């Protein structure tokens with residue numbers, strides 16, 4: 001099957017600092033990729049480049065075979081919006097809209113983009129809130145929720161636009177340990193439903209469990225990649241072993 | 248301080264208070280959108296425009312309001328050549344001065360409100376497919392107004408009191424009536440009555456903003 005995400009020789013520098021150096025990978029539809037690696041290795045930057053939250057400085061990104069960027073040059077803004085509309089992103093700090101209720105958070109984008117009737121939108125937000133176990137919180141403001149609940153709302157919000165790809169940047173790192181489980185359960189369920197996902201995470205057990213492939217990033221490169229068995233059971237590189245032992 | 252006397256002067260004083268309230272409403276209704284506009288222009292990528300907005304804010308905040316009022320009421324007509332076309336009704340000229348002055352203060356308040364909004368809000372909106380303009384309208388401004396609300400309340404109460412500056416440009420209003428009555432009747436009572444009327448106005452405003460803050464608490 002053809003790749004849903006194709007990244008070739010992706011480069012990103014902040015001034016003279018080369019944060020991503022020649023990153024190349026592909027993701028197949030339905031695949032779950034976990035990205036692990038030390039702090040500052042470029043995991044967030046890589047993920048953010050895919051949805052144009054960072055401007056890359058070199059290389060190419062194709063989503064669904066469509067060109068988001070080629071040889072460091074981005075497509076026009078209409079094409080960018082078109083392509084990134086098929087991708088959802090979940091942030092470490094949730095980034096919920098504090099001035100809207102939970103339902104308001106879910107419905108803001110679809111209502112603003114006006115591609116569907118408001119009944120369809122309302123029905124889907126109810127359905128997704130039920131799915132993440134928060135149907136009873138629809139009319140509550142984010143400030144009244146726990147971290148785990150906020151992150152589940154953020155996931156439901158990302159799902160409102162029916163994305164084909166979901167990107168997670170450390171979705172549980174801002175949570176108290178006892179609240180990570182409820183968020184990981186939702187992500188696991190999405191994996192079972194064959195959602196294509198790239199998940200940056202420090203939860204090694206979760207990565208081992210849920211991922212089809214694991215990328216170990218170090219110093220702006222994908223230093224090693226493979227199945228969870230390969231990466232966690234039999235890492236090839238010394239620095240992968242060192243990292244895994246620290247975790 | 249006889250009750251009869253208070254009732255006798257209350258009529259003309261409330262008449263004066265009408266001018267005060269009218270000025271307040273005109274200034275609030277026009278200076279808040281002006282401040283909003285100036286904030287956005289000050290952030291604009293078109294440098295000369297942004298620079299102009301910053302200069303405007305700097306000048307209006309850096310000079311006395313009284314000077315600005317005198318300038319608009321008595322200064323403008325003195326400008327060579329164009330001055331004769333700039334003669335305005337004194338109340339209108341003063342209102343213009345107030346609007347420009349308060350517009351600058353509101354611009355500064357809103358600028359602070361914008362700075363307080365996390366960049367994650369822009370990022371979340373962008374990933375959800377909202378355009379810059381949609382993000383501004385639906386995500387940023389709503390939050391900015393909430394953050395700015397206490398400062399806006401403060402500024403509004405200051406405005407009620409600043410309307411007394413109309414006295415200095417000889418537009419008859421509350422304070423003017425009080426002063427006239429004091430001089431005429433040799434009593435301090437009219438000043439006390441004026442004070443009470445100002446207090447009533449600021450009380451109403453305070454309650455109004457308390458209500459707004461509660462309404463927009465997002466809890």
Ligand SMILES: Nc1ncnc2c1ncn2[C@@H]1O[C@H](COP(=O)(O)OP(=O)(O)OP(=O)(O)O)[C@@H](O)[C@H]1O
Nearest residue numbers: 014017019037038039040041042043044045046170
């Ligand atoms: N906007 C920026 N300007 C300058 N440098 C940046 C910027 N964003 C990230 N960097 C740098 O790029 C490098 C990679 O950052 P990135 O956030 O991608 O790492 P990460 O792997 O996600 O780390 P962590 O595990 O701490 O989240 C770091 O050295 C960081 O300081």
Ligand SMILES: [Mg+2]
Nearest residue numbers: 043044045169
């Ligand atoms: Mg990161």
